[in-house]
Amino acid sequence: MSKPKVGFYWCAACGGCEEAIVDLNEDILKVVDAVDIVFWPVALDFKKEDVEKMQDKEMAVCFVNGAVRSSEQGEMAKLLRKKAGVLIAFGSCSHMGGIPGLANFTTKEAILENSYSQTPSTVNPEKTLPQESFKVKEGTLTLPSLWKTVKTLDQVVDVDYYLPGCPPPVDLINKALGAILEGKLPAKGTVLAPDKALCQDCPRKESKPEKLAIKEFKRPHEILIETDKCLLAQGLLCLGAVTRSGCGSVCINGNMPCTGCLGPTSHVIDYGAKALSSIASLVGSNDEAEIAAILDKIADPGGTFFRYSLPASLLHRTYQPAKEGGK
Amino acid sequence: MSDKLNTNKPWEPRIIAFFCNWCTYTAADLAGTARMVYAPNARVIRIMCSGRLDPQFILTALREGADGVLIGGCHPGDCHYQEGNYKALRRFTLLKRLLNEMGIEPERVRMEWIAASEGDRVQKVMNEMTEHIRKLGPLHLEPKAAAMAAHGAGAARQGAPV
Numbered sequence A: 001m002s003k004p005k006v007g008f009y010w011c012a013a014c015g016g017c018e019e020a021i022v023d024l025n026e027d028i029l030k031v032v033d034a035v036d037i038v039f040w041p042v043a044l045d046f047k048k049e050d051v052e053k054m055q056d057k058e059m060a061v062c063f064v065n066g067a068v069r070s071s072e073q074g075e076m077a078k079l080l081r082k083k084a085g086v087l088i089a090f091g092s093c094s095h096m097g098g099i100p101g102l103a104n105f106t107t108k109e110a111i112l113e114n115s116y117s118q119t120p121s122t123v124n125p126e127k128t129l130p131q132e133s134f135k136v137k138e139g140t141l142t143l144p145s146l147w148k149t150v151k152t153l154d155q156v157v158d159v160d161y162y163l164p165g166c167p168p169p170v171d172l173i174n175k176a177l178g179a180i181l182e183g184k185l186p187a188k189g190t191v192l193a194p195d196k197a198l199c200q201d202c203p204r205k206e207s208k209p210e211k212l213a214i215k216e217f218k219r220p221h222e223i224l225i226e227t228d229k230c231l232l233a234q235g236l237l238c239l240g241a242v243t244r245s246g247c248g249s250v251c252i253n254g255n256m257p258c259t260g261c262l263g264p265t266s267h268v269i270d271y272g273a274k275a276l277s278s279i280a281s282l283v284g285s286n287d288e289a290e291i292a293a294i295l296d297k298i299a300d301p302g303g304t305f306f307r308y309s310l311p312a313s314l315l316h317r318t319y320q321p322a323k324e325g326g327k
Numbered sequence B: 001m002s003d004k005l006n007t008n009k010p011w012e013p014r015i016i017a018f019f020c021n022w023c024t025y026t027a028a029d030l031a032g033t034a035r036m037v038y039a040p041n042a043r044v045i046r047i048m049c050s051g052r053l054d055p056q057f058i059l060t061a062l063r064e065g066a067d068g069v070l071i072g073g074c075h076p077g078d079c080h081y082q083e084g085n086y087k088a089l090r091r092f093t094l095l096k097r098l099l100n101e102m103g104i105e106p107e108r109v110r111m112e113w114i115a116a117s118e119g120d121r122v123q124k125v126m127n128e129m130t131e132h133i134r135k136l137g138p139l140h141l142e143p144k145a146a147a148m149a150a151h152g153a154g155a156a157r158q159g160a161p162v
Helices: A016-022 A027-034 A048-053 A071-083 A092-096 A099-105 A108-118 A170-181 A271-280 A288-295 A301-305 B024-033 B055-063 B084-101 B119-136 B143-151
Strands: A005-010 A036-039 A059-065 A068-070 A084-090 A133-136 A139-142 A146-151 A161-163 B015-020 B042-047 B068-073 B109-113
Touching (some): A005 A016, A016 A059, A016 A170, A068 A071, A071 A084, A084 A092, A092 A099, A099 A301, A108 A146, A161 A170, A271 B055, A271 B084, A288 B084, B015 B055, B015 B119, B024 B042, B024 B068, B024 B119, B042 B119, B055 B084, B068 B084, B109 B119
Parallel strands (some): A005 A036, A005 A059, A059 A084, B015 B042
Antiparallel strands (some): A068 A146, A133 A139
16 A cells, blocks of 8 residues: 655745754654655755646645745645645644744835845845846746735635644654544644643642732843742743643743743634733732833733734734725 | 624724623613613623623624724722722733734723713713724724634634634
8 A cells, every 4th residue: 555645845934843843853764654755845856846746635644834925825825735635734833823923013015125125234225126027038037926914824725733833842743643644633623732721731830829910020031040930920921821732841941931832722712812811910910000010011012922823813913904995 | 793784874983892790781781770871882791890801802802893892890999809800900901002013093992990880980981982983983904804813723723612
């Protein structure tokens, strides 16, 4: 019997998710024994045409990492959806928009202006911007277009499963591969990670006070962080209470607060709103002015609470009022 | 909201009001039984305590077509559950900052302490809020994005209560 075919692809991503697959170390040999990798642009020389030639659903599983924010990525996502039996959103960016999703705090125009004109290392007096098509003697050159809004994979195509994390923990990848090979996948739409909050698995759980009342938020560089005490109790903005477990508390063990890359549990619609709610309620004051002063230490609530999930949030992006007329 | 589909009518502010069971909702009841007249623009949703108000509810209301959200709770010190209204105040303070970052006027969300006996205050706040939202104009969050968010990360998870 021929081995099941598997593909990997990246959209708007940093490459860390590809690294996570390589981090399987020797276990990747078992994967290669069990499946045929038929598409993996980062590591193997297959082309888009090879995918186009496949029959529909010929690939048993395709892992797609990265957010979707260009016409090229949208096209590839649709093609891979067609050719894959099971499509898995791999990593925070395809799951919730991730770090590239922070672009939804600004506009496409501002991003281009900044990148091609404002950055100190850029010399571009004519303010040349990338063109989507350009006529030359030999014909017309084209580039994919950048979308106005960064999207999650499931906002572009139907997604079967999610492997969360920035990047997904090796342990979760291994478990997911195991489930796929044994044909023991759970219900469609499942996030392939434990459905409980990180605080429940936190090695510092015992040191979390019965009642937290934060009088001053601190940033990691401002204090000497104690290695065995609940980070929230030290005034650090740790999002473990609202974040899905499954990472093995790597950041906590590295003495850094959780930033929420695994996203919410299944009980939450909007991760950032829930995180904001959780942290705000811990403020140790009942006085309006004092509450405001304590919260002043959170310099960028949007970027802090929606660090990995802005495109997946209820607001999706900054508000851009509709043009004249409207509804 | 169904009236959103009726494009022939001139725009009227749509306000979702979350009133706590023990104070503000009772005050709204009082305003009703006293036959006080006030702007009919708010749809009131009764919650047990302003501390029950998850910021997700507010964002969902805005996403689904509300132009403003009004929150009513007990005066400080009067919470039926001791400190629910303080928790609401803390969340509200931070949420307003988030809305500002997201380009939505923070005044679209307003919090008021209204005791059970203050029916006249319900009348005053409802009228003020309606007029204020009228001045700000409608909030047009793209309905297409709404559909995407509804099916996006978070909501499509198994067993996720939406």
